[in-house]
Amino acid sequence: MTETASNAAEYSVSEISLALKRTVEEAYGYVRVRGEISGYRGPHSSGHAYFALKDDRAKLEAVIWKGNFGRLRFRPEEGMEVIATGKLTTFPGSSKYQIVIEQLEPAGVGALMALLEERRRRLAAEGLFDPARKRPIPYLPRVIGVVTSPTGAVIRDILHRLADRFPVAVLVWPVRVQGETSAAEVAAAIAGFNAIAPGGPIPRPDVLIVARGGGSLEDLWGFNEEIVVRAAAASDIPLISAVGHETDTTLIDYAADLRAPTPTGAAEMAVPVRSELVGAVSDLSRRLDGAMLRHVEGRRRDLRAAARALPRLDDLLAIPRRSFDELAGRLARGLSTNTLAHRARLERSSGRLQSASLDRLIMRAGERLAALSTRQGRALEVHAERKRAAFARLSGRLRIDPLAERVTRGRDRLGQAEERGRRAFARIVEKSRDRLDRAARLLDTLSYRSVLARGFALVTDAAGAPVRSVTAIAPGDALTIELQDGKVGAVAAGSAAPAKPKRRPKAPSQESLF
Incomplete structure (x- = not known):
């Protein structure tokens, strides 16, 4: 069989793929594509984002590299x-073929408004806009x-x-607005101002003002970003x-403790009018002075009325003085x-106190003392006689020989008990x-080391678990x-045959032999 000769060039798959890649990149370069986001699941673990742009008739794969994704003004969302x-x-x-996206923007104001409303509802559901979280602004x-921006008219108007x-x-934190x-x-x-420690070299603000001049929805979009709203809601310092x-409304207005119509x-x-405060303090001072004078x-x-109502000193002392004089006259x-x-x-x-009566009393007391002494002697003799009789009865019953025999018998029994113990x-x-020797011999018989002595080996993985099958390696x-x-x-x-996943084995024991 003869082959038909052809003049067509022969390409490898790689060559034709690279040729198509160069053709597409040179023919189109940078393009702007309008479409609906489809298949967006958030950034990949690598930081890149993969999705597709589609309309009613076609779909175009899209990718945003990690570096460009972090610089986007807003995050992509499905649909x-x-x-x-x-x-x-x-x-x-x-x-x-795909588009490598470097910039991404909503298709029109309507899309931005829809995104803004959806984000507002989501953050409100988290409680970031709850009025109960808002704190009062310090009076002074x-x-x-x-x-704010350090070069715009806003900071000059505020100052x-x-x-x-x-x-x-005033402490100004310069930012791009x-x-x-x-x-x-x-x-x-906002987080930096909250991180300033009280009493440090840099004074901690008592109130914060986040300010920017007017602009379009796109110009003000940075203050609708979720990171700004969460920073404002988490601020420990009251924020305006x-x-x-x-007429402009951004999401930071809902999270702030107070919304001002303009930076001015x-x-x-943030502060009261000093002249009005001085006037009010002066008026209150005058009123205080007048009130003190009236008081x-x-x-x-x-005091004068009470002094007139009090009696004179002579009138108060007249009655006590008269009573004293009467009592002094009666005292003598x-x-x-x-x-x-x-x-x-x-x-x-003294008439009743005579020596004869004292003698009689002493005589009667001596007689009573002699009678008590006689009775005490007789009682002591009777008690001693009773104790002597009781001692005689006890000594008659107490014999030494039986007691020695009982001690000897007890000593013999104690020796016999000690020998038996x-x-x-x-x-x-x-x-x-004997039991310990038998258990040791049984342990040596059942130990896996006796198996190792016969030429076998124990194989364990990195975790120390025994390997029971080649499919686990x-x-x-x-x-x-x-x-x-x-x-x-x-x-x-080498490689092992595929097998169904198994439950990880338990920790190795001495009986696991391979």
Whole structure:
């Protein structure tokens, strides 16, 4: 059979794939594609995002590399219509073409509003916008922290308004208020102000103002990002949101403790008017002085009225002085009468006190003492006689010989019991030693080391578990082989037949032999 000659060039699969890749990249380069996001499941573990763009008739694979994904103004979501800017290329490994996206934006304001509303509902469901979480703004803060652009008119308006109303210390954290990195910088600024320790070299603000001038929805989108909303909700320092004009609304307005219509309005809400405070304090001071004067005058009138109602000193002492004089006059007569009465009582007592009566009393007491002494002697003799008779009865019953015999018999019985106990203990020890020897011989017989002595080996994996089948070993696994005289490491080579996954074996025991 003859082959037909052909002039067509012959390509390998790799060559034709690379040729198509160069053709697609050179023909299209950077393109803008509008379509609906399909199959988006969030960023891969590598940080890249893979999904597809589709319309009603076709689908285009898309990928966003990790570096570009972190710079996106908003995150892709399933079903969102977007405009993707990137480079068309092919993927030779699966014969597909795809777009490598570098920029991604919603397709129109309607899509942004839908995304904004969906995000607002989701964050509200988490309780980030709950009014119960909002805290009051300090009435007279000492330090105010401002998060805004350092070069715009916003910071000048805030400083000017604070200087007019009530000059206080202001700390400015410069950030970009528009662009890809705006949201991350604003969130970092809020967290940075909260990280300042009280009493440190840098004063901690008492209130924060996040401010930006007016702009379109796209310009203000950084303040709708989830990272900014969560930073505002987590702030321990009360926060005032002043983003855009009065008609502009962003998600940070819901999470802030207070929303100001403009940056200038935020400065007005942060501090009171100093002149008004000075006037109010002066008015209160005058009112306090007048009240004190009226109070002192009223107390003075009350004191004078009370003084007029009090009686004179002579009137108060007149009655006590008269009573004292009467008692002083009666005292001399009372002393004389009392002395005469005591003298009469003494004379009556001395008449009854004679020596004859004392002698009789002493005689009767001596007689009673002699009678008690006689009775005590007789009682002692009777008691001694009773004790002597009892002792005689006891000594008659107590004999020495029977007691010595009982002691001798007890000593003999104790010796016999000691000998029997020594023999029983020796028998118990002998039986225990026999059981221990039998258990040791049985342990040596059943031990896996006796099997190792006959030329067998124990194989364990890296976790120390015994390997019971070759299907449990994968090429390159580290193994340990235990022989009679030691262990040696090994690495599995080759491949094993596929098998169903098994439950991991228990820890090795002495009976696991391979």
